[in-house]
């Protein structure tokens with residue numbers, strides 16, 4: 001007999017009507033349901049996590065650091081730790097939500113791995129980064145103030161060793177309003193198919209509109225070029241969610 005409440009880990013945060021929907025925060029309530037929320041909200045999330053693991057296995061170099069910026073519960077760090085064969089690497093997973101970091105430490109410590117992983121409470125805009133062969137920004141840049149994004153990408157570029165890899169995943173907007181609307185509709189259909197109601201979709205949208213500001217794909221590519229990346233290519237897109245790799 002199972003003693004686990006099957007609803008316990010299900011994202012029901014926006015299932016009841018709220019008089020005023022507060023801005024979205026990565027707090028204790030979100031931590032409880034985060035794996036369910038992200039899987040049901042972000043198309044391709046599991047594929048992206050698996051591919052981050054694969055890429056880290058290919059690009060991690062001996063005696064370097066691997067950064068997971070805005071690590072949430074550590075899914076990308078765990079995938080990377082499973083596949084890294086390089087010697088004397090260290091994974092540094094950073095998040096500025098105390099609730100996320102506390103739970104992330106539990107997740108990371110629940111599995112064994114040869115590569116050490118430090119989980120740090122910190123702001124990725126000010127945490128120092130150096131000697132990195134892989135840096136991951138998996139759906140985090142969209143929560144950073146737009147005017148601070150270029151500096152962060154430049155810091156990432158500077159922290160990478162030559163040939164180092166940057167993985168950036170984001171929600172994006174299409175520049176063509178008709179295409180933007182279509183991708184948005186397809187994303188909402190994805191959420192409906194995953195059991196979210198119209199109310200949940202609408203309330204979540206108002207909760208994130210002030211805190212999550214996606215860019216156009218061209219903004220991302222331009223920033224990377226400006227920051228000195230020699231190569232960059234999107235490797236994944238499903239509706240308005242995409243992931244790219246850039247090589248220093």
Ligand SMILES: Nc1ncnc2c1ncn2[C@@H]1O[C@H](C[S@+](CC[C@H]([NH3+])C(=O)[O-])CC(=O)[O-])[C@@H](O)[C@H]1O
Nearest residue numbers: 026070071072075095096097123124138139140143
């Ligand atoms: N300035 C900041 N400094 C540090 N962390 C920050 C900052 N701003 C936001 N965060 C953190 O960035 C994370 C974004 S979630 C990333 C998913 C994860 N990467 C995953 O692969 O599962 C994306 C999503 O939920 O859509 C949250 O945990 C924030 O606390």
Ligand SMILES: O=C(O)C(=O)Cc1ccccc1
Nearest residue numbers: 037038041042171204208212
């Ligand atoms: O839920 C959404 O509509 C999103 O766009 C993605 C998302 C996923 C998890 C937290 C915040 C936003």
